[in-house]
Amino acid sequence: MDLSGTVALVTGGNGGLGQRICHALAREGAHVAVVYARSREQAEGVAGELASQYQVNARAFGCDISDGADVERLVGEVIKAFGRLDVLVNDAAYNIAIPFGDLDALTPEVWEKIMAINLTGPMRLIKAVAPVMKAQGQGRIVNIASVAGLSPTGSSIAFAVSKAGLIHLTRCMAVALAPETLVNCVAPGLLDGTRATANLRAEHVERAASSSILKKPADKDDCADMVVAMCRTETMTGQTVVIDSGRIFH
Template sequence: MDLKGVVALVTGGNGGLGQRICHALAQEGAHIAVVYARSRDQAESVASELASRHHIKAQAFACDLTDGAAVDRLVGEVTKAFGRLDVLVNDAAYNHAIPFDDLDNLTQEVWDKIMAINLTGPMRLTKAVAPVMKVQGQGRIINIASVAGLSPTGSSIAYAVSKAGLIHLTRCMAVALAPETLVNCVAPGLLDGTRATANLRSEQIERSASASLLKKPADKDDCADMVVAMCRTETMTGQTVVIDSGRIFH
C-alpha cells in the first residue's frame, strides 16, 4: 500500500515508541491521528511537530481505550477530521511490575486493568475500524505486542498473558478481515526510553539486555520501520516479527 496521503491512527502516539512510529509513517506521507489517554499537551506537541516537520496533517485525539463508546467515538472523530482511515497501530499499553512468584500482588484489579488496555482495547479498536477499511477496500492493522507474549517473561504474568493474547488476536483478525485488511504484529524486546521500560525493576532491565545476543536493548527505530513495512506489504498477514537484539526465537 502506498502510504502517501493515507490516514494512520496510532494509539499511545505520544509515548516513546509511539512517537517514533508516528514520525516513520509521516515521513512516508501519511497523515497521523495521535491518540493519547491523559497527556494532552504532549500529544498536541507531537502532532504539531509531525505536521511541521513532514508537511502532513496531524491531530491529537483523547480516548479511554477501556470505554467501548469512547473507542467508537474516536473512530468517528478521526474519519470525520481526515475523511478516511487506512492504518491502525495499536501501540498503547500498560504494565505493572510484579514478580511471577508474587501471586498475592497479582490482584484482580491489576489483572483487569492490564487486560482492558493491552488486549480488549486493541480488539475494540480493530472491530471499530474494520467496517471503514472494508468499505475503502484496503486497510492495515499493526499490533505492538512484546516478546513477553512468546515466552514466560516480562514485567508480570498479566502483562505476558495480555501480549500473548494480542499476538493470537493478530492471527484471528487476519482471518476475519481478509482480504481487504491485513493484520500483523511487532513484538519488541527491551526498549530504552519507553514508559513500559520505566515501570520495570532495574535488575530486569539489566538482565534483559545482557541476555540478548547483541548485548543491548532493541531499537525503537527498527520497530517503527517494521510498522512501515507492514503497512506497505500486499501479501503478509497474520504474522508476528520479533525485534529484541536476539533473545527469543520463534
C-alpha cells in the first residue's frame, strides 16, 4: 500500500517507540493521529514536529483505550478530522514490574488493568476501525507486542500473557479481516528510551541486554521501519516479527 496521503492512527504515539513510529509513517507521507492517554502537551508536540518536518497533517487525540465508548469516539473524531483511516498501530501499553515468583503482588486489579490496556484495548480499536477499512477497500493494522509474549520472560506474568494474547489476536484478526485489511505484529525486545524500560529494575535491564547475541538493546528505529514495511506490504498478514538483538528465536 502506498502510504502517501493515507491516514494513520497511532496509540501511545507520544511514547519512546510511538514517536519513532509516527515519524517513520509521516516520512512516507502519511497523515498521523497521535493518540495519548494523559500527556496531551507531549502528544501535541509530536504532532507539531510531524507537520513541520514532513508537511503532513498531524493532530493529537486523547483516549482511554480501555473504555469502549471512548474508543468509538476517538475513531469517529479521527475520521471527521482526516476524512479516512487507513492504518492502525496499537502501540499503547501498560505494565508494572512484578517478579514471576511474587504471586501475591500479581493482584486481580493489576492483572485486569494490564489486560484492559494491552489486549482488550487493541481488540476494541481493531473492531472500531474494521468496517471503515473494509468500506475503503484497504487497511493495515500493526500490533506492538513483545518478546515476552513468545517466551515466559519479561517484567511480569500479566504483561507476558497480555502480549502473547496480542500476538494470537493478530493471527485471528488477519483471518477475520482478510482480504481488505492486513494485520501484522512487531515484537520488540528490550528498548532504550521508553517508559516501559524506565520502569524496570536495573538488573533486569542489564540481564536482558547482555543475554542477546548482539549484546545490546533493540533499536527503536528498526521497530518503526518494520511497522512501515508491514503497512506497505501487499502479501504478508498474520505474522509476528521479532526485533530483539537476538534473544528469542521462533
